[in-house]
Amino acid sequence: MGYLKLKYSNDKQCEMLTKIVLIKAIRYVIAHSMIQQITLMGGFGRSGKPENVNRIDLKMGDVVSIVGPTGSGKTTLINDIELFADANTPTGRRVFFDGAPASKEIRNDPARHPIALITQNTSFLSDLPVGVFLETHARIRSVDESISRNIVERTLEFANQLTGEPIGPEVRMTELSGGQTRALLIADATIVCDTPIVLLDEVENAGINRTRALELLRRERKIFIFVTHDPRIALLSDYRIVMRGGSIMDVLETDAEEKQLSMVVTRIDECLSGLRETIRMGRRVTAGAMGGLP
């Protein structure tokens, strides 16, 4: 009897071990079959002329900005990426995933969609408490309930490092402020959706700690593409894609001088944010509040 019991518990252990090994193996395969690089092949600007830049390789871990005046084609470029353009959009651009056009699985299986797009108009259409919403969303994206629980905690922890106004799991989604919503959207795209590519189209950055956000995003093996006019984000990016007339004009890598200057830009920016807050609170601005800036 004792022997049988022992054997039974061994069998159980063996079953558990097999399960763990299997889950680990599946995760390994998923992690290693993930997209490593996307390639943008240039098409044509609004005038019909070929684009200046005809190839950009974006690698996992890259933080990229797209810059250019209003109407220069920034949104169109990220839409091309989101649509897996294959010379079938007005720009004639092509987007390759690891050297090939998007596979059928990528195109047709929403769970394998590799791109999260956040725009000014993206919002959570939900009145659920934040924790319940994230748990539901996580369950849709991943299978395991224990993993999805953990994801909710991680997502909130991530979001709360981006915003100065902490988000609790019990708060209703509709009660979140603008900054909290943006922080949660970015955290949700990064951790719950866990797509290898995250696109942000002129997402207003008020209420977001940008330096911290970029620091955190850099730890993820993903490609982050920001359409932005914010010098702080542009200079904290690895490179920026310059748009004009619907065309990719240039790709500027952030050079050593710009990296150095980005620290000054951060100080100026923090000073301005402080001033904004002082004015908002109805207080007087003093030389001290300028943080040593002339």
Ligand SMILES: Nc1ncnc2c1ncn2[C@@H]1O[C@H](COP(=O)(O)OP(=O)(O)O)[C@@H](O)[C@H]1O
């Ligand atoms: N390469 C292109 N070929 C044709 N039309 C384009 C091209 N790029 C942009 N457009 C058009 O130009 C307009 C402005 O582009 P948009 O991407 O919205 O600019 P931005 O986001 O920089 O303000 C849109 O109507 C868009 O369809």
Ligand SMILES: [Mg+2]
């Ligand atoms: Mg736009």
